[in-house]
Amino acid sequence: MSSGKNNLNTEKENNVGKPSNFIKYIIDDDLKNGKNESRVHTRFPPEPNGYLHIGHAKSICLNFGVARDYNGLCNLRFDDTNPVKEEDEYVKSIIEDVKWLGFDWEDRLYFASDYFEQMYEYAVELIRKDKAYVDDLNAEQIREYRGTLTTAGKESPYRNRSVEESLDLFARMRAGEFPDGSKVLRAKIDMASSNMNMRDPVMYRILHASHHRTGDAWSIYPMYDWAHGLEDSLEGITHSICTLEFEDHRPLYDWFLENLDGVHHPQQIEFARLNLTYTLMSKRKLLRLVNENYVSGWDDPRMPTLAGMRRRGIPPASIRDFADRIGVAKADSIVDRAMLDSCIREDLNKNAKRVMVVLDPVKVVITNYPENTVEELTAENNPEDENAGHRTIPFSREIYIEREDFLEEAPKKFFRMVPGREVRLKHAYYVTCTNFVKNDAGELTEIHCEYDPATKGGWSDDGRKVKGTLHWVSVPHAIDAEVRLYDHLFTKENPDESRDERDFTEFLNPDSLVTLQNCKAEPGLRECTPGERFQFLRKGYFCSDSKEFTSEKPVFNRIVTMRDAWQKKDKK
């Protein structure tokens, strides 16, 4: 695998002529008008309260991609304004994930908590301008006073207290004089606004909680709406890209920045978040999958988390490619998982070394092959990459082939092993089945074949038609491996859709993980490193498990199957 940086450069060059999106039109326009001194500066602002998933990857690729395309900058900023939900463990995993995806924020790693003091001063400025006030209403009362979607709210009885009093109260809130929930600082806007966000939104709440970075220095913490625009402003962000549900917050984002003196005012732009078929993106539901042990953890290879996808073996470049292909727009959508799979296959077809592994083995004896003889055959590592080189694999009188590659009686289009029919053993010889053995239960236990010594390497010049080619592993040389076959986590395209009252866990796919213990792999695989990706010839793309693989006990994860025209036909 090549480094992320090189991939990025290649992508940049290929970017010429790529489809545009509405955000780029906005930026082009701003640049044309000389807005922001012609700078482009974005940011990816995760809250460190959970693991990143492929939906975040879309946002990361968008923000860093826009910066790259316009020779701008993109910051990584943790939006850590809520101490009770955030943990340091998450900042570590997020940093790891963004790096793994291939992006670099250089020295621009920021934390909202670094701006707490500045934010406090800005809040004081608003109070002085009589645009914010301390409210003594409790949470329930505030909700009642807020009104509903169709009816206006009422003003708090504390709304018109003096600037001096609010100033004093706010300072004492900070000093920790009041219990949690007893007071808040609110912006003084319009309790009758048709936009609920403008009905005197809360700017600060009292929280006697220890923060992962500021410890116990603060007993008040800023709310998202107040904090986010300030963070963007302080960092000189030009385009603050977020998801659709913040569209209603934009007037408030703008209001705060307009009512502060001499601050930089970034432009908020909203786009539709990613949804993918057969999986979920909600943090809350993913957390349930982990907590209720439906999966083995945040990095379970079936999870849409970046940690899970990394463990599964999905190349980061294929995720970037995916992000480019799905585009950016404002329409709600749910992308077909097949689109991601296609990106993964395209990458792996080019980059994954081919090896032979028999997942469901049955023994074949080549009756006319000499006993106690081993031949070292040459095999190319990747027909799509000349530089991948060749390797040598042992061949002997007894080999394993895939159980499903043999049929006693063949249907019309089946061109694998059938009694009396000649097939090719990849890289080895042509063989013809002469006999087979079954046990009392009627299960196939052994196949007998004869080989043609003149076809070494798997080829003859006489124009013989050999339609079927099988993968195989030499019995005395085979190593045992555990292979985990992964499939969709859910059986339903949109498990989130709650048509009836059914819980999404009811749509969990019982076959999302099938573990095979008795797989036979070519001996070279013992030496592979954890996290290495391969194509198991004819079976799919696999990755040695980054946590559990050892040469004593090799474990492989299936990343994605091969495209399979035969199986497809079968289903019809």
Add this chain to the structure above:
RNA sequence: UGGGGCGUCGCCAAGUUGGCAAGGCACAGGAUUUUGGUUCCUGCAUUCGGAGGUUCGAGUCCUCCCGCCUCAGCCA
């Protein structure tokens, strides 16, 4: 029922002075192939949520209607 958004092929998605519907995925045929893989051809929206209107000409402009998403945390 108030506000904000969105509706172009099965799924994404281009369409930016109104000028004759990109591309990808999926799907279907065919060719090549020591992976039923790859690659390569070919096909796949007389039509843009619907109805009217303006115009020589409309996915793009106007009007009305329909559908979907979203907002009433001291979460982000």
